[in-house]
Every structure is written in structure tokens, then in C-alpha cells.
Amino acid sequence: MTYKEALEKIHSLDVFGARPGLQRIKTLLKEMGNPQDSLKFVHVAGTNGKGSTCALISSVLTEAGYKTGLFISPYITDFRERIQINGEMISESTLTNAVEETYPLLLKLREKDCIITEFEYVMALEFYIHKKAQCDVVVLETGMGGLLDCTNVILPPICTVITAIGLDHTGVLGETIEEIAEQKCGIIKPNSPVITSKQPKNVMEIIEKTAKANNSTVIKSENIALSNINQTLHNTTFIYKGIELTLPLVGTHQIENGKTALATIEVLKNRFNISNSALINGFRKAVNPARFEVLCHEPLVILDGAHNPNGIEALKSTLKNHMGNKKSICIMGMLADKDSKSSVKLLEGMFSQVLTVTVSNPRSLGAEKLAEECREYFPKVTVCTTPFEAFDKAYELAKTTNEPIIICGSLYLAGEIRPYIIEKTK
Numbered sequence: 001m002t003y004k005e006a007l008e009k010i011h012s013l014d015v016f017g018a019r020p021g022l023q024r025i026k027t028l029l030k031e032m033g034n035p036q037d038s039l040k041f042v043h044v045a046g047t048n049g050k051g052s053t054c055a056l057i058s059s060v061l062t063e064a065g066y067k068t069g070l071f072i073s074p075y076i077t078d079f080r081e082r083i084q085i086n087g088e089m090i091s092e093s094t095l096t097n098a099v100e101e102t103y104p105l106l107l108k109l110r111e112k113d114c115i116i117t118e119f120e121y122v123m124a125l126e127f128y129i130h131k132k133a134q135c136d137v138v139v140l141e142t143g144m145g146g147l148l149d150c151t152n153v154i155l156p157p158i159c160t161v162i163t164a165i166g167l168d169h170t171g172v173l174g175e176t177i178e179e180i181a182e183q184k185c186g187i188i189k190p191n192s193p194v195i196t197s198k199q200p201k202n203v204m205e206i207i208e209k210t211a212k213a214n215n216s217t218v219i220k221s222e223n224i225a226l227s228n229i230n231q232t233l234h235n236t237t238f239i240y241k242g243i244e245l246t247l248p249l250v251g252t253h254q255i256e257n258g259k260t261a262l263a264t265i266e267v268l269k270n271r272f273n274i275s276n277s278a279l280i281n282g283f284r285k286a287v288n289p290a291r292f293e294v295l296c297h298e299p300l301v302i303l304d305g306a307h308n309p310n311g312i313e314a315l316k317s318t319l320k321n322h323m324g325n326k327k328s329i330c331i332m333g334m335l336a337d338k339d340s341k342s343s344v345k346l347l348e349g350m351f352s353q354v355l356t357v358t359v360s361n362p363r364s365l366g367a368e369k370l371a372e373e374c375r376e377y378f379p380k381v382t383v384c385t386t387p388f389e390a391f392d393k394a395y396e397l398a399k400t401t402n403e404p405i406i407i408c409g410s411l412y413l414a415g416e417i418r419p420y421i422i423e424k425t426k
Contacts, residue, residue, distance in 0.1 A: 003092040006099040007079060010125075013106075013118040024109075025120040025150050031105045032124060035131035036154050039069070042139045042264065043154065045146040045184045046163025048310045049197060049257045052249055052288045053163050056261035057268075058139040060282030062086045064274045069130035069138035071123075071151070076289050076305075076415040083126050085133055087287070098129050119143055123150040137272070147186020156189035159267045160216070162196045163260060164253070165203050166310035178202055185210040193267050195219045197260045219267060221259040229255065233294055233322050243276055245283045250292040251318035258283070290414035292318055296425040299398035303418060305411035307334065312343040315408055319350060327352040328404045329397055330378075331390045332370065333359040333413040340365055343409070344373050352403060353380035355390040361412045370409075387417040395424070 029036060042057055044050050051072055061068040068086055075081035080089035102125065106116050116124075123143075130138050137158070142149040165181050181203045188194055194211045196204070198221055211218045226238040236247040236255060240262060247258050261283075265274060290305040292315065306315040319328070330351040334340045356370040367383045374381045384390035394405045407417060 001096055001100045003096045006096040009099055009103055010079075010118060010121060013116060013121055021148060022150070022153055024114055024116055025123060026153055027109060027114055028105060028116055028120065028124050029127065029153060031109065032102060032128055036127040038131050039127065039135060039154075040137045041154050041157035042137065042159055042161060042268070043142070043151065043157040043187050044140065044161040044163065045142040045149070045187045046161075046197065047166040047180070047184075047308065048314070049163035049253065049260070050141050052254060052257040052286075052291055053161060053197075053260050053264075054139045054141045055286045055288040056247075056258065056283060057161075057264050058084070059087060059286040060261070060265055060274060060279055061137055061139070061268070061272065063282040063285065064272060064278035066136040066272060067134065069126075069133070069135035070141075071126045071130075071138065072141045073119075073143045074411055074415075076411065077419055082122060083129055085130070085135065087285070090129060094129060095125070098125050098132075102128060120150050142184075142187065145180075145183040145186070147183050149187070152187050156192040158271055159193045159195060159264060160188050161260065161264055162188075162194065162199075162207055163257065164197045164310060165199055166308065178206060181206040182210075188214050188216060190214045191216060193217045193219060195221070195260060195264045195267060197221050197256055219263050221256060221263050224259040224262045226255070226259065231255075231321065233300075243280060245280060247283055248286060249288060250294075250322075251314055252321070253314035253317070254291070290411060290418060295418070295421050299395070299402065300404035301395075301398075301421060301425065302404060302406050303414055303421070304406065304408045305414045306408045307338055307343075307410045309339055309342045309346060312346045312408070315406075316346055316350060319406070323404065326404070328406045329394045329401075330354045331357065331384075331387065331394055331405065331407045331413075331417070332374070332409040333357040333367070333387065334365045334370055334409040335359060335361060335363045335412070336365040337363055338365075338410075340370060340409075341373055344370075344377055348377040351378055351406070352401070353382065353397075354378045355382045355384050355394055357384050357387045357390050357413065359387075359410050359413045360416050361410075364412075387413060388420050391417060391421060391424070 058070040070084040188210045229238040293303045295301045306312045354374045356367040358367040371383045
């Protein structure tokens with residue numbers, strides 16, 4: 001089997017769609033020998049900040065000398081980003097071999113009318129690969145929700161992390177923030193410490209109630225004290241317990257993610273030997289593309305995967321902090337199942353013009369429909385056929401007007417356009 005064939009087999013499962021429930025993946029994992037039961041996990045759920053928090057925790061554990069697995073969702077440009085070991089995505093041969101060894105099990109289950117979805121299989125592959133690599137610890141990011149998320153088949157983890165919770169995936173997780181919080185808190189397990197980012201009062205109450213029911217301690221990021229905080233367009237620095245840390249992520253929301261990661265690392269120190277140098281180097285080397293990522297300086301090009309009101313609010317705040325009232329050119333594409341109307345409204349007055357695109361995803365909101373929503377809030381809106389056409393137009397305009405280019409609305413859009421921008425502006 002070639003790598004291309006392995007990917008085709010994985011993506012062919014898309015046709016069966018996503019369906020809630022854990023029984024199918026449990027059945028598949030049993031056929032695989034339950035590899036997840038041999039691994040130790042840091043389990044991370046939340047609406048925003050999961051990726052950055054996971055990247056920081058994983059990087060510090062790797063720098064501390066532990067073989068660290070990382071599972072993230074979704075990937076940006078390469079499928080193998082989803083399954084990493086020591087900060088590197090797995091090799092093509094590792095993925096190919098794993099598919100070759102396990103795909104026959106899916107066919108066996110299909111004969112019994114147990115149809116495995118793509119995310120379920122990818123999750124099972126992660127467990128299988130990280131067990132085979134004999135990882136010391138795995139930082140495990142949930143896909144959507146928590147309670148019924150495929151990652152929630154693991155035994156009680158070393159600790160559970162809940163990042164900022166907001167409204168997203170309302171069609172699946174619930175219409176209110178309380179309903180969504182209940183779903184996210186579904187990953188809290190007995191006697192496993194719970195680290196939480198700053199949350200709305202009603203959300204924090206649900207986290208504390210769920211933790212208490214599971215005899216689990218709650219550790220809050222707000223108790224992490226930082227000083228000498230300095231933010232630039234390139235990184236954020238601060239002092240923590242007398243140590244200067246550099247966070248290669250930009251925005252006040254990333255400081256919160258950093259605090260959540262630090263609170264988690266304090267808990268992990270009970271199980272792992274994590275030195276100050278591992279902490280310093282781990283933070284400095286952490287990578288999480290498409291999160292207010294500066295891809296070019298002249299003109300300034302910023303790529304951000306913000307795709308829901310909470311993420312858009314963070315993007316807006318960061319832009320105002322670094323650019324004041326300076327207008328930008330925006331390239332935007334969103335998925336139809338996101339709250340595009342609220343997101344667009346939040347950005348009112350930020351851009352001199354917006355170029356809308358259709359994201360290369362079956363769930364995409366059409367560029368024309370997105371443009372209709374944008375016209376209420378921006379003076380000029382242009383519909384583009386592809387993200388590449390949009391960037392070419394924005395790039396030429398920016399060279400004349402000296403305005404920054406901001407790309408936002410979807411991590412899928414970020415993944416599609418990022419390689420093109422890097423190539424065009426190098």
C-alpha cells in the first residue's frame with residue numbers, strides 16, 4: 001500500500017458522515033487490542049485555545065526528555081499533523097503501515113453492519129501508532145464536544161484540561177453555553193485533576209460541580225501569576241516564578257492559554273521531572289500555525305484560523321492592540337455550520353474591504369452568501385472564485401495602499417491558502 005492509497009482509504013470513510021456515540025470506536029479498539037489502555041494522557045477539551053494549549057504542554061514534555069505523543073484536530077496543511085511524536089508529524093511510512101495493519105478490521109466490522117466513520121478511524125490510528133511508538137505520555141485534543149467525542153474512550157487521564165468555552169457547534173452540542181459546557185465536561189473522570197482556563201461564572205459552576213461529582217480537584221488558570229507581560233507582533237514574553245518565558249503566539253487570549261498550560265505543567269510535575277530549562281525551551285519552541293501567524297512583513301500578512309464569535313473577538317482585540325484603528329484588507333471564508341453572521345458583525349469597521357471565498361470543504365458557506373452578510377458591515381465586498389485569486393488581488397492592493405492583509409474565518413481556509421502565501425511571498 002502506498003501513502004496516497006492509505007490516505008484515500010481514510011478519506012473514503014467520509015461518506016458515512018459523523019454520528020454521535022462511542023460504541024463503534026469501542027468495538028474497533030477492542031479488535032485492535034485496546035491500545036489506548038496502555039497509554040497515559042493529558043486530555044484537553046474546550047471551544048477555543050485547545051490547539052495552542054496542547055502545543056505548549058506537548059513541547060514542554062518533549063523538552064523534558066519524554067517521548068510525547070500529540071493528537072490535534074483539524075490539521076492545517078498536512079494530514080499527518082494530526083498525529084505527532086516529539087513535535088514532529090509521523091512519517092508517511094508510519095501512517096501507511098498502520099492503515100495496512102488495521103484497515104482489514106474495518107472491513108470485518110462492516111460485514112457486521114458496524115460502520116466506522118473517518119474521525120473514529122483516525123482516532124483509533126492515533127492510539128495504535130502512539131502505543132506502537134511506546135510514548136511516555138500523549139496530549140490528546142478532543143474533536144468536538146467531549147462526552148460523546150471519540151477521544152472519550154480512554155481510562156482516567158493524568159489530568160483533564162478545559163480551555164475557554166463558548167458557543168460553537170450549537171447544532172450538535174446544544175443551543176446554550178451551559179449545554180455546551182455539560183458536553184465539554186463529559187471528559188472529566190474520577191480522581192483526575194481538572195485544569196481550567198478562565199470561564200464565565202455559569203460555566204465555571206458546571207465544571208466545579210462535575211469535578212466534585214468525580215472526586216476531582218479543580219485548578220484554575222487565574223491562580224497563575226505573571227508579571228512584566230510584553231506583547232509584540234511576533235511573540236509574548238512574561239515572568240513566571242522568576243523565569244522569563246517567551247510565547248511564540250500573539251494575543252491576550254494566548255496569555256490565557258499560556259497560563260492554562262502552566263497550571264497543567266504544575267500538575268504534571270507530580271509525575272514528570274520538568275526542569276526550568278525544559279519549561280523555557282518548551283514554550284519558546286511551541287508551534288501552532290494559523291493562530292495570528294505573521295507570514296509576511298511587506299506587506300504585513302496575518303493568517304488566523306478564528307472561526308466562531310469567541311475566536312473572532314480574540315482576533316479583533318489583537319488587531320486593535322497592535323494596529324489601533326488602522327484599516328486592513330480581509331480575505332474571509334467560513335463554514336455554513338458556524339455563526340457567520342455574529343462573527344462578521346463583530347469585525348464591523350475593521351476592514352477597508354473584504355474578499356470572500358468558498359472554503360474547500362463540503363460544509364462551506366458559499367462566497368456569495370458570505371458576501372451578502374459582509375455587505376451590511378463593510379464598504380466594499382468582492383466575491384472571489386478561489387482563495388488564491390483573493391490573495392493575489394489583496395496582495396496587489398496592499399502593495400499600493402500599505403494596508404495589512406488579514407485572512408480569517410476557518411482553519412480549513414488557513415490550511416488551503418497558507419502554502420500558497422508562503423511560496424508567493426518568500
